[in-house]
Amino acid sequence: MARRQRAAWGSNEDAGNGRRRIRYWADLGDGRGYRRVSETVTGSRRDADLLLARRRVEHDSDAPVPTLRQAYEAWWLPEFEDAIERGEVKRNTLCTYTSRWRAHLEPAFGSRPVTDIRPLDVQAWLLGMTSNNAKQSIRLLSQILDVCVRYEVLGANVADSRYRMPRDSARQPDGVLTMAERDRVLGELRGTCAYLPAVLAGVGSCRVGESLAASVAAGDVRAVESHGMTLAVVEIRRQQHHDGTIEESLKNRRSERPVVIPEPWSADVLAAPGPWLCDRGDGTPARPWAVKKEWEAALARLGMERIPLQEPAQLVAHHLALGAGDAGGLRGAHDGPRREERRRDPLRPPRRRAVRGRGGGRLRALPCKG
Template sequence: MPRRAMRSDWGSVQEIDRGRRYRLRWWQETPDGYKRCSETVRGTRRDAYDRLAEIRLEHSHDAPCPTVGDVWSRWYRPQLQRMVDGGERRASTLYVYDSTWRTCAAPRWADVPCDQVRPLDVQQWLDGLTNSAAGGAMRILRPALDVAVRYGVVDTNVFRERYLMPSRSTTTRQDDGIWTLAQLGETWARIHGAWYESAFLLAGFGGLRVGESLGVRVDDVTDATRDGVPMALVRVERQVGDAGVSETLKTPQSRRTVPVVGRAGLWLLDHARGGGDGGWMTGNGGGEPSVQKTMRRAWMRDGGEHPFRNLRNSWQTWMRWELRVPPYLIEPMMGHVGHDVTSIHYDRPLAEEYADVMAEAYRARPFDHTWDNLGL
């Protein structure tokens, strides 16, 4: 059985027949362009390395082996784009990969020839990253160099070796703080009139994910007021990431209709009747929805106490502990996958039934009746 190729500073030597035959591989300029070449040497291992040294002298000024950056731009990045175009990958995933390549991988590896990537260099590079950055970078470098192996650029993928990843303690703990209902009211009063006010209400009073809150159009909002309880029903049909609009949601259960009661529901209905911003509840002023990056920056600039994504956590908490809505009713409104047979295969509540639950809970605890003094 042929032994694994032995790497040298230039080219490689692979044993075919122990102590008798060796295969040499290297890159050189040919009449047909820069190509990978091979030659079989009969003799000892020393003979094989001597012959490789002779070949190196002949072609030492040829173009170098393709770099990691070449592999990314020529082959792997276009492959990812085709997968996105074919519906196999999400555009948001490609956006994250592009960002990871640009910020973490490219500065160190873009100009390094694939046959000069050394395990020690990889380990030293990983040691200088956080756990999350290292994991993200390796998730794109491993499959990228797999392509290089497939096309014969190198014999082995050095990024597939086992490395010691940085400790998880190098990752900054995320802010998991939430707002109470009273604090949500105060925050709403503070950002009242901001261009992202609709997204704030959809997340904080409807439990939508960040991308979902930006993907709501005015025709997704309908009036479901009943028995004196003001209420808007909001269809969740799409989400918006930094890469743009996507009709693919996190899970099939994420496609749902959510009730928003009280003053927040009234505001959403009024905003929808007014046409929103180019047909979007949260637009960018040019007829398109705002992307998450822009909204997050505005939120932090305006003094957001916690990350915007924590509004969803806050909604779940006050729904359960302040409005006393049972968890089994909250879960489907959040778009979560059920954990029992009934939830997964049988339970299919209608939007009107969600509305009835929220109307009853609001009548029992009308949490925003004292918010007149907030100017809302």
């Protein structure tokens, strides 16, 4: 199949019956401003190309080239929000891109016309970031410039070129707290908005966004008696995003699960008055930024290594199931086995609950009543 040819400026398409249709952006001086213009040419493709070349000479300087900020706000952002409404992407993805825009794209290229963004500038910009930030930022830049190419205000997308990416930084410290250290942190957090999110993360292996979206009023929290212990069972079925919005679904359906909190923390979970498990006292859930602030302050007061409270219990279930005792604990984000493995075994068997007794050591799988 012949590859479709694309004009360097404007478009030249077959209109049938020996005619061609050319389109281009121009200000014709008729008071209608800069807009897309269409002309029909009788003749060959070459005839239409010649006319398009003349129109380019006449109108190429008409274009009010947008800055990257204008293209982001006027074109890319509305399109992405429409995609969210259609369910094609998650709102949390927009939060990630918005963060990359504010931290990396806007300071470097926000005020530049999109035609003034050069490959050498992009390369130097990428090498000044971490590997993960660079990958996300170049992806966003490419999407914005793709819209500019589509609207014919840019001839080519410079972000589509292959660039030398920064190397992954040397592995950071594991960011592991032992069980004893975890209990010290939880004790320091007691009475703050970060206490219950840290309990659900450090004991129940929840993400912060999942814990902040648990609702007492919606019946997400219930008590279960088993083997002389009162357990708190929290149903994880929704999530809070970075901007505070609550989404009535998780990343995928397999992420929905019950989380079991044993004593002594179960009493604090069950005592939450609601309507949200992590309520601010005014009927609204705590915000991620406030939780993060309290978490980091607690670590600083205890003189402990700073680790993010994102998924700090990656290996809690795994280590307890193996009887690792104090070798496991509260971990930083993205350490340990895959998330699916962690949730499948042992905290989520279909009819049983895994609970660690007061004595420590090994995990006991106990049937739940009620």
